[in-house]
Amino acid sequence: MxxxxxxxxxxxxxxxxxxxxxxxxxxxxxxxxxxxxxxxxxxxxxxxxxxxxxxxxxxxxxxxxxxxxxxxxxxxxxxxxxxxxxxxxxxxxxxxxxxxxxxxxxxxxxxxxxxxxxxxxxxxxxxxxxxxxxxxxxxxxxxEHDGSFLVGAIAAMKSTTGKIGFVGGMDIPLIHRFETGYSAGAKYINPKIKISTAYVGITPDAWNNPAKAKELAHAQYNEGTDVIYQVAANSGQGVFDSAEQMNKKSKTKHYAIGVDSNQNWINPKVILTSMVKRVxxxxxxxxxxxxxxxxxxxxxxxNLKDGGVDWAYDEHNKKFFTDAQLTEINGIKEKIINGKIIVPDYYKLDKK
Missing domain, CATH: 3.40.50.2300 (Response regulator)
Incomplete structure (x- = not known):
């Protein structure tokens, strides 16, 4: 022009x-x-x-x-x-x-x-x-790896079975970045914790398949997992549904963690928190x-410092946390911000 x-x-x-x-x-x-x-x-x-x-x-x-x-x-x-x-x-x-x-x-x-x-x-x-x-x-x-570290720590704090899970949407490096941070956060709290992972699919359709995500969550819950972090967009609703359904037939409490938006309100009985990204x-x-x-x-x-990522704490999930746990979670957050905790970044790992 x-x-x-x-x-x-x-x-x-x-x-x-x-x-x-x-x-x-x-x-x-x-x-x-x-x-x-x-x-x-x-x-x-x-x-x-x-x-x-x-x-x-x-x-x-x-x-x-x-x-x-x-x-x-x-x-x-x-x-x-x-x-x-x-x-x-x-x-x-x-x-x-x-x-x-x-x-x-x-x-x-x-x-x-x-x-x-x-x-x-x-x-x-x-x-x-x-x-x-x-x-x-x-x-x-x-x-997202920093925010995922925080919710990984939360998952380990709240797990009574010593087994937690991760359900991703599309199997791509970005979602592995969430998974890596989540695993590191959980092991920071409990080095012996066991973590199961699964992905809905390898195409963009994986973001919109709640039925498949529910199936994957059921499999993890049935193997003893009691907290699952879903990073699967609309498919993640299947994880929430699975946790609610499992709680109706089991004495073990099953929980889920939301992502991107604050999803705590969607199902306050099972959603421990959400890893918020301020899109x-x-x-x-x-x-x-x-x-x-x-x-x-x-x-x-x-990032965490500017509020671009964070964990969600509100009226819907405050019942899940003691004052001591809140202090510990926010202490971990400050350590990440101040560089005292270096969260592993999937993008920078040697994947040979």
Whole structure:
């Protein structure tokens, strides 16, 4: 797009030698507010987890900032739809900031960003720093291994059988990062604890298969596990259902741990806590920066120190914890923040 074309579109008088770097998103669309479009991961906006958190941040930003009211988000059902949505957003829909929620949708951004260098992109939960050749992608990731260490410690504290479990959604490095932190946190409390792990599948459909997750949870509970951490998006509901069902026929109490959003309210009888990732804040702040013309295209990680990840403690789960346990949990949190506990990061492990 030449500067002269921009001046016609924006209704501004620009000098012919004005460089594109001097043109901001709001300048380009001075005649109307910029449009923001978001592609969710499979599992949909009602997954009570990652996608739902993103939608909360999106809706809040659309209400508060000067962006086009035709801004929208979509819920793909398959990979073909993800690709179609992105192409439409970059062309006919004329979106100015395009957001990808989750590992799978974010993988489409590098190619799209290189084809449309005048648009801005946000990848949530994936670091695309090395693929950001046109410098128009902001990458947001989270220190999920640190938050998972905390809930792993909680699982070990609350386990009476010495056996805990992990049910992941899609078998990918990102979810192994959760698993690694969780295992380390549990062993910090009880070095002899036994940890069972299982994954729903190897395709994105694994995020939306509660029946399979329930089957995996049942298998772990039946082998003596009494706490399971689910990192499976909408599939995770199956783990909650399994714990509730097991408690109806067993004297042993079975519990689960939620993820991404604060899921404590979903089933307060079985959910000990949730490992919260503030996806809502990541989306909200990106839209805020874009509307304020301060949108950078760096990689940023949200962690325990800034509240980007944490464990959820509220009226729904406070009955599970003694004052001594709260002191211990928050002490572990402070040690991680201060560097006194170094949580193993799956991305940095020697996996030979």
């Amino acid at each position: 030449s500067p002269s074309c921009v001046s016609k579109k924006a209704g501004l008088l620009l000098f012919p030698l004005l460089s594109m770097s001097a043109i901001t998103p709001m300048t380009l669309y001075a005649s109307e507010p910029p449009k923001v479009c978001m592609v969710l991961d499979k599992g949909g906006k009602d997954d009570r987890s990652f996608n739902e958190s993103a939608v909360l941040g999106f809706n809040r930003a659309i209400k508060e900032f000067p962006v086009n009211k035709t801004s929208k988000f979509v819920e793909p059902k398959n990979d073909a739809q993800i690709s179609q949505f992105f192409r439409s957003f970059a062309t006919s829909a004329k979106c100015d900031l395009i957001i990808a929620i989750g590992y799978n949708p974010s993988e489409y951004l590098p190619d799209l960003a290189s084809k449309y260098p005048n648009k801005k992109f946000l990848a949530v939960d994936t670091n695309l720093e090395g693929k950001n050749t046109t410098k128009n992608i902001r990458s947001i990731t989270f220190a 809502d804040n990541a989306v909200y702040l990106a839209i805020k920066d874009f509307s304020n013309e301060t949108f950078n295209t760096d990689h940023t990680t949200f």
